[in-house]
Amino acid sequence: MSTTITVKRDVRAELKERAQAFREQMTRQGTLVVNLVSSPGAGKTRLLESMAVRLRGKASAAVLVGDLATERDAERLRPFLPVEQLTTGGACHLEIPLVEIGYGKLSIDSPDLLLIENVGNLVCPASHDLGEHLRVVLLSTTEGDDKPGKYPKMFRTSHALVITKSDLLPNVPFQPSAAFEDAQRIQPELTCFVTSAERDEGIDDWCAFLLKSLAELRAGQLPPTLR
Amino acid sequence: MHERSLVRALLRQIAELVADRVQEGDLPGGSAAELPLVRRVKLRVGEFSGVEICLLELAFQELAVHGCCAAAQLCIEPIPLTVHCQDCHQVFCPEDYHFVCQHCGSTRVDVQQGDGIELSEIEIPLPGDSQERSAT
Numbered sequence: 001m002s003t004t005i006t007v008k009r010d011v012r013a014e015l016k017e018r019a020q021a022f023r024e025q026m027t028r029q030g031t032l033v034v035n036l037v038s039s040p041g042a043g044k045t046r047l048l049e050s051m052a053v054r055l056r057g058k059a060s061a062a063v064l065v066g067d068l069a070t071e072r073d074a075e076r077l078r079p080f081l082p083v084e085q086l087t088t089g090g091a092c093h094l095e096i097p098l099v100e101i102g103y104g105k106l107s108i109d110s111p112d113l114l115l116i117e118n119v120g121n122l123v124c125p126a127s128h129d130l131g132e133h134l135r136v137v138l139l140s141t142t143e144g145d146d147k148p149g150k151y152p153k154m155f156r157t158s159h160a161l162v163i164t165k166s167d168l169l170p171n172v173p174f175q176p177s178a179a180f181e182d183a184q185r186i187q188p189e190l191t192c193f194v195t196s197a198e199r200d201e202g203i204d205d206w207c208a209f210l211l212k213s214l215a216e217l218r219a220g221q222l223p224p225t226l227r
Numbered sequence: 228m229h230e231r232s233l234v235r236a237l238l239r240q241i242a243e244l245v246a247d248r249v250q251e252g253d254l255p256g257g258s259a260a261e262l263p264l265v266r267r268v269k270l271r272v273g274e275f276s277g278v279e280i281c282l283l284e285l286a287f288q289e290l291a292v293h294g295c296c297a298a299a300q301l302c303i304e305p306i307p308l309t310v311h312c313q314d315c316h317q318v319f320c321p322e323d324y325h326f327v328c329q330h331c332g333s334t335r336v337d338v339q340q341g342d343g344i345e346l347s348e349i350e351i352p353l354p355g356d357s358q359e360r361s362a363t
């Protein structure tokens with residue numbers, strides 16, 4: 001004799017609900033939340049540095065930066081904009097509770113853009129909703145243009161692909177069009193940007209996309225939820 | 228490797244569900260610290276959930292040693308990824324994760340199932356059952 005409890009519940013339901021509540025709060029206050037994901041060393045912090053300069057006077061921005069250890073990224077970004085370092089203590093991705101705590105510690109209320117730099121990892125962050133409106137995956141030219149198909153969930157759940165380090169293109173066998181086509185087979189809605197923070201190329205277009213998304217959010221037009 | 232944090236969340240949810248049943252009088256047991264042992268936990272794990280089944284099983288073995296799942300068998304039903312085409316309404320399993328309709332070529336496809344992880348059932352033996360044991 002035994003008894004069976006039928007549950008039929010998403011094991012991640014609680015975190016998903018918290019992420020959704022955070023997103024709704026940000027939508028109401030007019031803050032566009034962007035989750036930047038990539039493998040380690042793809043250039044997330046470098047892109048943020050060049051964005052901070054480019055966005056000055058156009059939109060207020062704050063950054064939450066996730067790493068396993070150290071405050072190195074926060075120290076790099078602090079001269080440019082309000083930043084909080086989220087130290088995961090070994091966890092390979094950020095989760096919404098850490099984002100909520102970090103947001104509460106920021107020295108700015110209701111920024112136009114809340115930029116979350118996730119832990120460098122193309123696997124685990126794909127499964128964790130941080131309450132963002134846009135998920136952006138960065139792919140550097142040194143990583144190879146065959147990566148999207150190898151990490152399908154990350155590319156499937158991203159709204160935009162930012163190819164970084166385009167200044168190295170003459171020296172590496174990387175074709176931006178091949179990477180973009182591979183990624184588009186997984187997520188046809190994906191928008192692609194080719195950038196070099198080093199040479200300040202493509203940053204304008206990328207920032208213009210964010211400002212356009214911000215204006216759309218404030219007009220009640222939310223980016224689609226991707227799954 | 229987020230399977231461990233997922234298993235921690237799963238074990239917490241199961242303990243809460245079992246404690247609720249004990250409190251409601253549906254299951255024997257004194258307090259939350261003395262829950263009846265769960266015999267079986269059934270999970271549905273999507274192919275596109277981002278969860279590796281063998282790592283999930285290992286994490287369960289390791290983390291369930293204390294508490295009401297200490298003797299529980301974990302049964303995992305793998306759920307294949309299926310998508311629905313908004314244009315021709317066919318349902319198919321995408322090959323190589325190409326989210327393009329295999330029937331009409333449309334890119335307007337939605338994931339139907341296979342991207343989640345669901346706790347479907349918990350089985351608990353009742354008093355008098357030969358396999359019944361109690362958690363301490």
